[in-house]
Amino acid sequence: MSEFEPSILCFACNWCSYAAADIAGTSRIQYPPNVRLLRVMCSGMVDAEYVLKSLEAGFDGVMVAGCHIGDCHYISGNIKAQEMVTRLKKLLHILGLEDERLMLKWIATSEGPIFAETIKEYVEQLKKLGPSPFRKELVT
């Protein structure tokens, strides 16, 4: 029986986090392939709907990555993302979903290695948590 490999969906903002992921790639920093990257222009445009649909689809972990507070290319988009995630976490807690399954992380452009490290740690965390309770209902 093979070990459980979690699936992660990461919404990464174009200006900071996605660029960081790019840098990690060009610097040949290894990180696990469990993550699917979805580039958005700003973490602020990540609507709760996308996160919820991702969880419905069966992803074991959802990550929202944006610029550090104060560095948002659109000034306050990341604040919106933070508010959205805070609110959604409360809902997911009632739903009984582990807090770790939704992660919010600020990653600057220059922080390629931090990006890789974050993914590594997240995969380990999710391996310990096990598959999402919604995973069996994965809809194609």
Next chain:
Amino acid sequence: MSLEDIIQETKTFYCLDCGKCTGLCPVSRYNPAYSPRVMLENALFGFQDDLTYNHDLFSCLTCYACSSKCPGDVDYPLFIQKARALALDAGQHGDCAHSGTVQSLARLMSNPGVSQNRLEWLSDGLRISTQSDTMFFVGCAPYFEHIFDFDSGAIDAVKASLKILNHCGIEPVVLPNERCCGHDMLWTGDVETFRRLAEHNAAIIKEAGVKKIIFSCPEGYRTFKEDYPKYVDINCELQHISEFLADRIAENGLDFSEVKRKVTYHDPCRLGRHLGIYEQPRKVIAALPGIELVEMEHNKEESLCCGTSAFVNCDSCSKQIRVDRLLEAKATGADTLITSCPKCQIHFRCAMTNKGEEKGPDVEIEVMDLVNLVANALGDGHNE
């Protein structure tokens, strides 16, 4: 189910094409593109695509204002419910409000692996048990606390309901893993998710061995009473808390402190036209000493809907319907608008939240659930 089956089941063929439905419909008042009569006309002509791909198919409030007066006794809301299921098969769905959060939560909750933390709002003084014959169905209230930009009041109503039941000597069963009743799923055409939710709820209720279920939410009540029997067996007596209170007041009376308030009562569609419960909430209000009840222009069977149903297609039309209703409430001179439905309460409070540069009539009025009004007058004599 085919369109022809839907027409037969809802007796659409009795339609006289008279337009009374459309004249009464709150959506048609503000949305010139929407006409229940034209929807049925299209169905009868067999223009299924005109029905399925019509965005306004999801605008109907399923409030029963039309059918209650339809001379042909056509069940239009049921027609809409079934047509939406057809539309979903064709990949069409309405615009889900609030990022589709409510609908997503319902779908997520329908998974067997879910183990919720839905009792954290329980505080000292509110007593539940695992032994009682009576269960209180909480519904989606814990989730409503974290979806809106304003206080939904949903958990306040749940707490007040428990306070009332405790006061009447009942420590009800409150299940830690009950699911959403599925009302919004059924009414937006997602029959599969609805069925799963119904089956989960039926199983845990059976396991709990309760004989009676009390609801403070009319949508949950209606769904268990009218819709569940087609899918599962619940085998319990079902009651809305206003019915419970009206019975109690008639039998033994309840010791209320004075409530010096002028109120008006909004009949929720699901409690009123769907289930015919108009008198019991009024009896409960009348039992509060010092209270004055003034009826709005449209009341009881003619009550106006609060403007949104199943959190779908909530738009400027919905807002106008709500504003109309709130203006009616204000016209009575009442201090407080009492309703008996957490959804109505949410929608009314939403209308009073000013967003951006909106300018409009003053619709500010206190909105309160019936159970809060009653609970405040019980026991400690403290009247908020």
Next chain:
Amino acid sequence: MSDAVLVIGGGIAGIQASLDLADMGKHVYLVEKSPSIGGRMAQLDKTFPTNDCSICILAPKMADCYDHSNTTILTYSEVKEITGSAGDFTVTVLKKARYVDAKKCTGCGECTEKCPAKAPDLFNMGLGTRKAAYLYFLQAVPRVALIDREYCIRMTKGLTKDGKPRCGVCKDVCQAGAIDFDQQDEEITLNVGAIIIATGFDPYDPTSLTEYGYRRYKNVVTAMEYERLICASGPTGGHLKRLSADGRDPKTIAFIQCVGSRDLHHNKYCASVCCMHSTKEAILANEHDPEIHSYIFYIDIRASGKGFQNYVARAEKEYNVTYIRSRVAEIAQDAGENPVIWYEDTNSRQVKSMTVDLVVLATCMVPRTDAVGLAAITHTALDEYKFFQTSPLAPVDTTIPGIFACGYCQGPMDIPESVAQASAAAARAAEIVS
């Protein structure tokens, strides 16, 4: 065996049947519940499609019927019991006391003028009042006064402390000495060979259609009330006025069709005459005041008789009547007590509101409640709507041999149809008693 015929109901159908039988040489007993024959037709202003004055064409028949040597008219009377079978029925009739000697009363009206007690005026559909001592209406046949025992002061309030009756004004002013307070109800037994039921209809009470605001809003009236308002012998002398305090002349009138008819929540059937009578009422309004614009809200216009379609066309062309295809959803009221009508115009597919001065509800017509009692007494069958059950090839035969039904109590129909059915019933009855 008897060669007399009993006719129950003194409206146009009952009168026609009586005349036909009397002219055939049969003796007819005509029993009528109200104090005068004439029925609903006497309450109408004009009849469609000819716009004849209704009472003007009815009164000669009423007089002929009353004066005919072969008729015995029992007004203010009710049938209480019927036994026997075709050819030989025994009928018990309760003749209520008028407290007036019919042989002496000249119908002068002095008692009515001087009587101090008031009562609701049912002939005028409750609009206005009449006196306890009264003549049922201006052209009443027989022209004999009566005293309403439920409103008469002398009869309801008992004696004074000195043991004297509280009132006797009518007796004092009656120059014919016709007042007789000691008159008693009389039980009369009749022996007849055949019975014709012609009890007619009642207008359906639209109060339960709360969306239309009847009794809530003063300027929403029923068609029958409108007939009395526009009739010269009515409570306003034929002057069409709004019922709200302002009492002004309406300039826009809305007629709402199918109120309580063609409706699964009320009466399933079509009352058959409302499309025509609303057209007539709209025409009359415009004749009274050419500035009046009428709107008729309909689902279908049923104009199937002779001259009917032409009548409707003339209403549109010559009398300022607009037909709008829509079943009105609800009626509200603005600050000036003007009815506001909300409806979907099914032709333009638009939801609109229209403010008018007066609304007339064309209510359904239902068999009189007496019909149910009569059916019980006679064991005749009623259909699901409480019309007397007949069959397509024997449309005036009830389920009991020897008993016939004609006019609206058999089914929705207008005056010419009622007259035709009455003659048919007369012929059928004549077969038995010859």
